[in-house]
Amino acid sequence: MEKAMQIELSERLLAYNAQGTQALAEAPFRNDVSAYTDRARLAREQELLFRQTPLFMGISRQIPKPGDYLTNHLTGVPILVIRGDDGEAKAFLNVCRHRGAKLLEGCGKGKRRFSCPYxxxxxxxxxxLVNILEEKKFGSVDKATLGLTPLPVEEKYGLIFVRPTPGEPVDIDKQLGGLAPEMAAFGFDSYVHYRTTEMSYNFNWKIVQDTFLETYHLPVLHKTTVSPLVDERVSTFDAYDLNLRMVAARRGYEKLADQKPEERDLLPYTAIIYLMFPNTTFIWQGDHAEAWCAYPDGDNPDRTNITFSLYAPSEPVDDSERRHWDNNFDIALATVEQEDFPLSEKLHAGFYSGAQNEIIYGRNEPSLIHYHKSLRKALGINR
Structure with missing residues (x-):
């Protein structure tokens, strides 16, 4: 993060602390329960958000060398991202042009040639397409017309975005809505992928983002886990088109007041939460970054698939560093698996009880309000 922005945000946090307040929305916001349960709305989300919108796929150093690749099947479209022989990131539908079999699974290295498993x-x-098995027997076809179907991809600031539908190019700067200089300043192009896990839960995909976009719940749900580390009373909010940044203050951030503004390092004293619209919560955690990506499970509004990834500033050089990153990963995962997501399943089940037609986000949840307003805007709906 740029120094000028660190100074600005530290001044705001200290002012909020002195005034006993935080970033506040103009008014509470009501959201229809059907936003989480309606199948017609989910179909619109699938088409506009998970087919037409560029989505975060990972970081550059997940595929540092030609033939290194990653895959993603959770958008509902099988995606292959691979480092080309020319050093550029390429994206394709991960589908063989012969009979439609999936070509590659998971992630891997050095696949400068890869064959269909069928x-x-x-x-x-x-x-x-460079080879057809028993080509003479197969018959005459034009291999030049049977290459993989390309998908729009752009790699910038160490981030890789792919549009899951062929066509319009990806513009990361436009997609980030003003956050590009901030992403560039972190230097994610030198970060490494440390670890990823995938999980599934019985609640709507948007609840994953809801989980991270307010601190109001910390002293209740996370009384002994997160709350001792984060001051839920003080946070900032800034909108960047459909995206946002929320800064949560770690305990002890008041020490910043004792430093000259130009000497302040905000990063160790905060958790910086970015919503990269529509489905990725990207969190700076003091010495590393995390990405929580949520996807609808097919046409089921009541189930979501989630990936959680940790990105470290460099490859671990010894067991001590590996224990450090494993500990960070395991703590974050345990918190959501033992506290947030089990409650979220009960919350989502409650939507079908008939207890209410609307849920209410408070003025002290401005990031949550902005996210759901952004969803309505992107979907072209008013509820």
């Missing part, structure tokens, strides 16, 4: 058709990192 009939052995072979492709290179540009997506070109």
């Amino acid at each position: 009939h052995g058709w072979t492709y290179d990192t540009s997506g070109a």
Whole structure:
């Protein structure tokens, strides 16, 4: 994060502390329960948000060398991202042009040629079909027309975004809505992927973002886990088009008042939470970054698939560093698996009880309000 922004945010946090307040919305916001349960709305979300919108896929150093690749099937579209022989990130539908089999699973390294597990058709990192098994027997086809279907991709600031539908190019700067200089200043192009896990729960995909976009619940749900570390009374909010940044103050941030503004390092004293619209909560955690990505499970509004990834500033060099990153990963995962997500399943089940038609986000939940207003805007709906 740029120094000028660190100074500005530290001044705001200290002012909020002195005034006994935090970033506040103009008024509470009512959201219809059907936003989480309606199948017609989910179908619209799938098409506009998970087919047409560029989505965060990972960081550059997940695929540092030609043939290194990652895959994503959770958008509902099988996606392959691979480092080309020319050093550029490429994205394709992860589908063999022969019979439609999925080509690669998970992630891997050095696949400068890869073959379909069904009939052995072979492709290179540009997506070109380079070999057909027993080609003479198969018959005459034009291999040049049977390459993998490309998807729009852009790699910038160490981040990789892919649009899951062929067509319009990806513009990361436009997608980030003004957050680009901030992302660039973190230097994520040198960060490494440490670990990822995938999980599924019985609640709507948007509840994952809801979980991270307010601190109001910390002293109740996380009384002995997160609350001793984070001061829920003080936080900032800034909108960046459909995206946002929320800064939560860690305990002890008041020490910043004793430092000259130009000497302050805000990062160790805060958790900086970015919502990269529509489905990624990207969190700076003092010495590393986390990404929580949520996806609807098919046409089911009551189930979500989630990935959680930790990105470290460099490869661990010894067991001590590995224990440090494992500890950070395990603590974050345990908190949501033992506290947030089990409660979220009960919360979502309550939507079907008939107890209410609307839920209310308070003035002290401005990030949550902005997120749901952004969803309405992107979907072209008013409720």
